[in-house]
Amino acid sequence: MVTGARRTDELRTADAPPGAGDRPVSTGPPDTVSTGPPGPDSPVDAGGPRAGKPVDTPLEARLRELAGAVPDPELPVLTLAELGVLRGVRGLGPGSVVVELTPTYTGCPALETMAADIERVLHDHGIPDVSVVTVLSPAWSTDDISAEGRRKLAEFGIAPPRPHTAGSGPVPLALSVRCPHCGSTETELLSRFSSTACKALRRCVSCREPFDHFKEL
Amino acid sequence: MTTTANAAALALGDDALxxxxxxxxxxGHAPVLEEEVALANIALDLLGQARVLLxxxxxxxxxxxxxxxxxxRNLQLVEQPGGDFARTIVRQLFFSVYQRLLYGELATGSGPFAALAAKAVKEVAYHVDHAEHWTLRLGDGTEESHRRMSRACEExxxxTGEMFQPVDGLDLDWRALEREWLESVTGVLERATLTVPEGPRSGAWTAGAGRxxxxxxxxxxxxxxxxHLHRSHPGASW
Known part of the structure; x- marks a missing residue:
C-alpha cells in the first residue's frame, strides 16, 4: 500500500468539489471555453454525464484539456479524458488547482501513476500546486468511455465494452462480443479476468486468436 | 466519522483486506494460469475496497x-487458509454473495459507505459470477471435484452465521439479508448437485467472534x- 495520491477526500461526491465556494464564479456560457461544437471528446464533456457542475473558467478548461490528454498508463492508446476518469479541474487560486479523478476499479493500481502524470504535466505548464484527489461517486462505468475511446480500443486489439441497456444486470451476457482482429461475432469467453482488472479474456472461434475484452462495469 | 461508523469501516475493511x-x-499456485489471474484480480478489487474503508x-x-x-474485526470465514481450490471457491461463493447483498443495501443509503458500496457492488457482481460458475463446474463435475466441494461446504x-451479526454503525435488516443469502447460496449449491449442509450456523460449535x-x-x-515487511522496515519506500 503506497499512499502516493492523496486519498483524504475519498468519499466526497463530485457535486461538492473542494473550494467550490471559494473560486470566482464564471458567468460565461459554456461556449466561451470551447472552440468547437461540443462533441463526446471535447474537453468540456470530458467529465462525462455529470450535470449541474460549475462552468469551467477558460484556464480550467485549458488545464482540463492538458490533464485529459494524459495517456492511460496501462492502455496508452487511450487518454484519461477518453477513458472518462477525469472528473474535473478546479482552480483554487493563482497557481493552485485540484484535479478530480475517479478509478475504473476501486483497486486500480494505475491511479497513482495517473495522478503523478497529471501533476507532472500541469507542473510543466506552470501550475506549481497540483493536488489530485480521488472521487468515487458517481461510480465510473464503461459507458463513460467516449466513442473515440471505443474506436481506439478496437483498433488496438481490445474489444470495447458493450453499452449498458436498461434493465440488464451488471454482468450482461446477451450481446455478442466482436473479435477485434477479424470482426467475427463468434467469440467465446476464456476467463472473466485478464491482464488488468478491467478486462476479460476471450477467443475468436473464427480466427482462433485470443483477445482482451474491456468488460462492462 | 462517528465512532460507530469507524467500527463499521474497520469491520468491512478488515474483511476485504x-x-x-x-x-x-x-x-504462483493456482491450478491454471487463468485462475491465477482471476484470483489476483479479485484480490486486487478487495484490496481497493480495503484501502478506501480503512x-x-x-x-x-x-x-x-x-x-x-x-x-x-474481520469475519473468521475470511481468515481461514485457502485450502484446496474447492475450499477457496466455496468461500468465494459464501463471501461474495454476502458482500453483494451488503453493498447493494449500503449503496441505496446516504451513509458514509454509500459511494464505495455503489462502486464496489459492480465489481463484486463479477466475483459472484466467478464463484457460481466454478461451483457449478466442480460440484457437478467429477467424483473427486464433487467430493472436495462437499467437504469444503461442510467445513x-x-x-457463515457470523456474517449476519449486526455491525454497529450499519443500519440494515440483517435477518432479511440472511434470508436472501441463504436463498441465493442454496440455489447455487442445489444446481451444482451439492447438498446444502445441515450443520448449525449459530450457537455452540460454530464460529462467530471475529467482529x-x-x-x-x-x-x-x-x-x-x-x-512482516512493514514492521521490519518502518517507513520504507521505493
Whole structure:
C-alpha cells in the first residue's frame, strides 16, 4: 500500500468539489471555453454525464484539456479524458488547482501513476500546486468511455465494452462480443479476468486468436 | 466519522483486506494460469475496497500493518487458509454473495459507505459470477471435484452465521439479508448437485467472534507474514 495520491477526500461526491465556494464564479456560457461544437471528446464533456457542475473558467478548461490528454498508463492508446476518469479541474487560486479523478476499479493500481502524470504535466505548464484527489461517486462505468475511446480500443486489439441497456444486470451476457482482429461475432469467453482488472479474456472461434475484452462495469 | 461508523469501516475493511491477502496467496499456485489471474484480480478489487474503508477509519497502512490480531474485526470465514481450490471457491461463493447483498443495501443509503458500496457492488457482481460458475463446474463435475466441494461446504458452513451479526454503525435488516443469502447460496449449491449442509450456523460449535476481535489460530500466522515487511522496515519506500 503506497499512499502516493492523496486519498483524504475519498468519499466526497463530485457535486461538492473542494473550494467550490471559494473560486470566482464564471458567468460565461459554456461556449466561451470551447472552440468547437461540443462533441463526446471535447474537453468540456470530458467529465462525462455529470450535470449541474460549475462552468469551467477558460484556464480550467485549458488545464482540463492538458490533464485529459494524459495517456492511460496501462492502455496508452487511450487518454484519461477518453477513458472518462477525469472528473474535473478546479482552480483554487493563482497557481493552485485540484484535479478530480475517479478509478475504473476501486483497486486500480494505475491511479497513482495517473495522478503523478497529471501533476507532472500541469507542473510543466506552470501550475506549481497540483493536488489530485480521488472521487468515487458517481461510480465510473464503461459507458463513460467516449466513442473515440471505443474506436481506439478496437483498433488496438481490445474489444470495447458493450453499452449498458436498461434493465440488464451488471454482468450482461446477451450481446455478442466482436473479435477485434477479424470482426467475427463468434467469440467465446476464456476467463472473466485478464491482464488488468478491467478486462476479460476471450477467443475468436473464427480466427482462433485470443483477445482482451474491456468488460462492462 | 462517528465512532460507530469507524467500527463499521474497520469491520468491512478488515474483511476485504484479509480475504484479499488469502486470495493473493494463490499467486504462483493456482491450478491454471487463468485462475491465477482471476484470483489476483479479485484480490486486487478487495484490496481497493480495503484501502478506501480503512482510510475512513484512520491511516490505512498503520491499520493494516501495525495492529495486533485482537484489534482486527474481520469475519473468521475470511481468515481461514485457502485450502484446496474447492475450499477457496466455496468461500468465494459464501463471501461474495454476502458482500453483494451488503453493498447493494449500503449503496441505496446516504451513509458514509454509500459511494464505495455503489462502486464496489459492480465489481463484486463479477466475483459472484466467478464463484457460481466454478461451483457449478466442480460440484457437478467429477467424483473427486464433487467430493472436495462437499467437504469444503461442510467445513465452512459453520462460519457463515457470523456474517449476519449486526455491525454497529450499519443500519440494515440483517435477518432479511440472511434470508436472501441463504436463498441465493442454496440455489447455487442445489444446481451444482451439492447438498446444502445441515450443520448449525449459530450457537455452540460454530464460529462467530471475529467482529469482537477473537480469531482462529491460522490468522496469527497470516498476519505475521502480511505485516512482516512493514514492521521490519518502518517507513520504507521505493
Amino acid at each position: 484479509v480475504l484479499s491477502h488469502r486470495l493473493g496467496e494463490w499467486a 482510510s475512513l477509519a484512520g491511516d490505512e497502512d498503520e491499520l493494516a500493518y501495525l495492529r495486533e490480531e485482537r484489534s482486527f 465452512l458452513w459453520r462460519f 469482537q476481535g477473537v480469531h482462529t489460530e491460522p490468522f496469527g500466522r497470516m498476519l505475521a507474514e502480511m505485516q
